[in-house]
Amino acid sequence: MRILVAEHDLALGAFLQQEFGAEHSAVDLVLNGEQAKSLAKERTYDAAILDLNLPRQDGSDVLRDIRARHEQLPILMLTIRARPEDHAQMLDLGADDLVLKPFAFTELSARVRALLRRGVDHADAVLRVDDLELSRVEHSVTRAGRKIDLTPREVALLEYLMRNAGQRVTRTQIVQQVWKVSPDMMTNVVDVYINYLRKKIDTTPHCKLIHTVRGVGYRLQSQRSAYASDS
Numbered sequence: 001m002r003i004l005v006a007e008h009d010l011a012l013g014a015f016l017q018q019e020f021g022a023e024h025s026a027v028d029l030v031l032n033g034e035q036a037k038s039l040a041k042e043r044t045y046d047a048a049i050l051d052l053n054l055p056r057q058d059g060s061d062v063l064r065d066i067r068a069r070h071e072q073l074p075i076l077m078l079t080i081r082a083r084p085e086d087h088a089q090m091l092d093l094g095a096d097d098l099v100l101k102p103f104a105f106t107e108l109s110a111r112v113r114a115l116l117r118r119g120v121d122h123a124d125a126v127l128r129v130d131d132l133e134l135s136r137v138e139h140s141v142t143r144a145g146r147k148i149d150l151t152p153r154e155v156a157l158l159e160y161l162m163r164n165a166g167q168r169v170t171r172t173q174i175v176q177q178v179w180k181v182s183p184d185m186m187t188n189v190v191d192v193y194i195n196y197l198r199k200k201i202d203t204t205p206h207c208k209l210i211h212t213v214r215g216v217g218y219r220l221q222s223q224r225s226a227y228a229s230d231s
Contacts, residue, residue, distance in 0.1 A: 033057020
């Protein structure tokens with residue numbers, strides 16, 4: 001999952017980025033409202049966490065702008081305002097939930113997962129290719145019932161491959177969609193991470209799902225229909 005976090009307190013934002021990262025979520029952290037609105041236009045997110053007290057653009061303005069563009073995006077607001085009328089205003093503007101500062105990360109994380117379960121279609125909540133399963137909400141991966149521990153980046157890469165199962169994806173496409181940077185900034189990082197995935201997922205040759213497409217990139221494909229020419 002990719003989460004947009006807009007938090008004016010750098011220390012708190014960095015903490016959230018670290019903790020969500022430990023739960024296999026990729027987090028884009030911004031410190032003001034203008035950056036939040038800009039990233040929400042450029043990138044696709046599974047959820048957004050917005051501080052109400054943002055500089056440059058108030059959190060309520062950011063909420064209004066993002067909700068107008070993304071009707072189904074789960075949005076959670078962070079606030080120090082305890083008045084019920086303030087909470088009601090945020091909900092009326094399109095927030096799905098609010099968390100009062102200070103808060104325990106365990107509660108915040110649970111609330112985000114609850115929003116994600118509501119926001120993700122049941123058919124899309126779990127990706128499956130043969131005996132490989134990836135839960136987009138819980139960020140868990142299993143193969144033949146065996147749990148596989150992956151880093152957040154490996155989960156993001158695997159999700160992209162599974163979403164495009166059976167299709168050839170280039171290294172450039174992977175860098176743009178998974179790393180969200182210009183391909184010019186990357187060298188062999190895609191090949192390195194593909195190798196990491198293969199060691200954890202394709203444990204034996206006859207069970208291989210990740211295939212190299214020579215001169216192009218990679219393809220994750222069912223064992224039943226994989227091309228014998230791929231390696």
